Amino acid sequence: MTTPALLPLSAAGYPPWRTLRLSEKFILLLILSAFITLCFGAFFFLPDNSKHKRFDLGLEGRAHPSHRHTQGGEHRHREEEESLRDKIRADHERALQEAKEKLRKSREELQAEIQTEKNKVMEDLKKKDPGPKPLPPVPMPKVVGVSDGEPPEPDVKEKRDKIREMMKHAWDSYRQYGWGHNELKPLAKKGHSTNIFGNSQLGASIVDALDTLYIMGLHEEFKDGQEWIEQNLDFGVNAEVSVFEVNIRFIGGLLAAYYLSGQEVFKLKAVQLAEKLLPAFNTPTGIPWAMVNLKSGVGRNWGWASAGSSILAEFGTLHMEFVHLTYLTGNPAYYQKVMHIRKLLAKMDRPNGLYPNYLNPRTGRWGQHHTSVGGLGDSFYEYLLKAWLMSDKTDSEARKTYDDAIEAIERHLIRKSNGGLTFIGEWKNGHLERKMGHLACFAGGMFALGADGSPDDKAGHYLQLGAEIAHTCHESYDRTVLKLGPEAFKFDSGLEAVAVRQNEKYYILRPEVIETYWYMWRFTHDPKYRQWGWEAAQAIDKYCRVSGGFSGVKDVYSSNPTYDDVQQSFFLAETLKYLYLLFSSDDLMPLESWVFNTEAHPLPVLHLGNITLPGSEPAQR
Numbered sequence: 033m034t035t036p037a038l039l040p041l042s043a044a045g046y047p048p049w050r051t052l053r054l055s056e057k058f059i060l061l062l063i064l065s066a067f068i069t070l071c072f073g074a075f076f077f078l079p080d081n082s083k084h085k086r087f088d089l090g091l092e093g094r095a096h097p098s099h100r101h102t103q104g105g106e107h108r109h110r111e112e113e114e115s116l117r118d119k120i121r122a123d124h125e126r127a128l129q130e131a132k133e134k135l136r137k138s139r140e141e142l143q144a145e146i147q148t149e150k151n152k153v154m155e156d157l158k159k160k161d162p163g164p165k166p167l168p169p170v171p172m173p174k175v176v177g178v179s180d181g182e183p184p185e186p187d188v189k190e191k192r193d194k195i196r197e198m199m200k201h202a203w204d205s206y207r208q209y210g211w212g213h214n215e216l217k218p219l220a221k222k223g224h225s226t227n228i229f230g231n232s233q234l235g236a237s238i239v240d241a242l243d244t245l246y247i248m249g250l251h252e253e254f255k256d257g258q259e260w261i262e263q264n265l266d267f268g269v270n271a272e273v274s275v276f277e278v279n280i281r282f283i284g285g286l287l288a289a290y291y292l293s294g295q296e297v298f299k300l301k302a303v304q305l306a307e308k309l310l311p312a313f314n315t316p317t318g319i320p321w322a323m324v325n326l327k328s329g330v331g332r333n334w335g336w337a338s339a340g341s342s343i344l345a346e347f348g349t350l351h352m353e354f355v356h357l358t359y360l361t362g363n364p365a366y367y368q369k370v371m372h373i374r375k376l377l378a379k380m381d382r383p384n385g386l387y388p389n390y391l392n393p394r395t396g397r398w399g400q401h402h403t404s405v406g407g408l409g410d411s412f413y414e415y416l417l418k419a420w421l422m423s424d425k426t427d428s429e430a431r432k433t434y435d436d437a438i439e440a441i442e443r444h445l446i447r448k449s450n451g452g453l454t455f456i457g458e459w460k461n462g463h464l465e466r467k468m469g470h471l472a473c474f475a476g477g478m479f480a481l482g483a484d485g486s487p488d489d490k491a492g493h494y495l496q497l498g499a500e501i502a503h504t505c506h507e508s509y510d511r512t513v514l515k516l517g518p519e520a521f522k523f524d525s526g527l528e529a530v531a532v533r534q535n536e537k538y539y540i541l542r543p544e545v546i547e548t549y550w551y552m553w554r555f556t557h558d559p560k561y562r563q564w565g566w567e568a569a570q571a572i573d574k575y576c577r578v579s580g581g582f583s584g585v586k587d588v589y590s591s592n593p594t595y596d597d598v599q600q601s602f603f604l605a606e607t608l609k610y611l612y613l614l615f616s617s618d619d620l621m622p623l624e625s626w627v628f629n630t631e632a633h634p635l636p637v638l639h640l641g642n643i644t645l646p647g648s649e650p651a652q653r
């Protein structure tokens with residue numbers, strides 16, 4: 033029998049919900065789910081405080097109906113609320129009291145408290161992150177002649193003391209007004225930042241000055257700098273820096289500080305920084321970009337460089353530091369990078385045997401045919417010679433490349449003026465510009481340093497050439513009002529070693545002329561070099577010294593010069609170091625044991641003997 037269609041199903045013995053039609057069931061389900069949603073919503077969407085108060089204030093017990101609805105319960109509820117209010121009041125009073133006490137404390141006490149907190153955080157961080165692994169031990173090169181050097185003559189000693197006092201003034205001023213910044217503005221008495229280090233505060237002056245402080249025996253100051261480096265020098269910053277400048281000032285400075293003092297921290301920091309520079313070499317040719325962002329590793333070239341090129345003096349001034357990095361870490365990457373650059377250059381055609389200053393890192397082609405021993409070219413030649421010296425004269429490939437390059441330079445760039453002054457001009461597309469830069473004055477010292485070991489018995493010739501350049505550069509100083517040299521000087525239309533353009537008349541505390549005096553002094557002991565060095569030191573002290581440090585001057589031909597308000601970090605690294613060495617005896621930093629990088633940071637000669645650098649061919653004698 034079939035069930036009649038209109039008979040209610042409940043009547044047929046089914047439970048009532050089963051008797052509903054499908055559409056009715058659906059509506060019922062909808063109402064049910066709306067109800068459930070409402071319940072959840074009530075809980076989640078109520079304002080936060082109405083939900084939390086109960087829990088935060090510890091009142092959840094009071095919400096229980098058995099408490100709420102009895103009289104005793106209500107009384108207890110009031111008591112608990114009262115005690116809670118007391119507790120909150122007491123907490124507020126305590127906080128107020130603490131704040132008042134803080135305000136009563138002196139600035140120093142507060143600073144000390146902040147410092148303690150900071151140290152605690154640092155300690156905790158250190159515990160969590162044990163930091164970089166210690167580097168593998170390598171034989172420490174023999175470190176000789178790093179202190180003393182007191183000259184026997186009292187008048188020379190007096191001059192040396194004066195230079196040391198100038199260093200103290202430069203350092204103390206930076207310590208007081210620019211500490212942690214890259215450089216100092218000695219007139220504004222505040223930190224100075226340059227684009228070569230991005231917008232960072234990497235303490236360039238501290239790192240650059242360390243070895244000078246050490247050599248001068250300023251150990252308290254050295255310790256101060258070391259502490260800053262230990263606690264603050266961090267290379268994970270978002271700053272686009274010059275690979276060259278960071279290499280010569282920071283890596284060179286840290287390595288020199290390590291070799292002089294034996295303090296591991298300097299080696300570790302140098303290696304950490306070098307790692308940050310490596311992405312700059314990721315170009316189609318392996319010729320590095322001029323700049324790299326320390327955080328992202330993205331590299332690029334200077335906007336002003338010919339056809340997007342990298343600069344010879346920049347990618348060609350890495351060898352010394354990078355060889356030491358491989359030596360100290362056992363990591364072949366550094367050595368391989370610089371050797372790759374050398375090999376690539378060796379394969380290229382050179383117009384008239386000269387190296388142009390510009391090379392495109394994408395195409396591997398030369399940019400503008402412009403060659404100079406001053407800016408853009410200078411330290412490339414210097415590092416060829418010094419690679420040979422630093423290898424204990426075993427890197428004969430470097431020596432040969434240097435000799436060939438210098439021969440071409442002498443043929444095309446070096447001339448005698450009508451007045452008999454030897455100068456180094458600039459070669460521009462087959463034409464010689466009869467202008468010499470202050471930067472090119474370093475070459476006098478380089479020729480003298482390279483004299484021993486030069487081919488065809490030309491040692492005497494190169495020592496003589498060094499002396500002639502020293503003389504010319506001295507003339508460029510002597511022909512000014514301030515007795516300080518201009519940035520560039522001409523040998524044209526009756527002009528002899530003088531600047532013509534206003535924007536070439538400045539002196540920014542540069543070291544090159546004094547550097548050459550020092551090398552010439554070491555090789556000849558001709559007293560005129562000490563005399564010339566003293567003239568320069570006196571002029572610097574007279575015209576560049578201000579109460580907040582030392583400043584460059586804008587016009588060396590004016591008796592009333594204006595300041596540029598920058599104390600360059602190389603003034604502490606180089607100018608004052610070379611002056612100090614000039615008035616010291618030769619057993620301080622002997623040239624048989626030390627090779628100075630282009631920022632005057634001394635690195636020891638590596639007597640590799642039968643040790644082979646990782647990534648290199650066995651040394652050839």
Ligand code: DMJ
Nearest residue numbers: 411542543544602630631
């Ligand atoms: C220094 O940073 C180095 O000597 C570099 O090689 C060229 N110029 C400056 C100082 O003038």
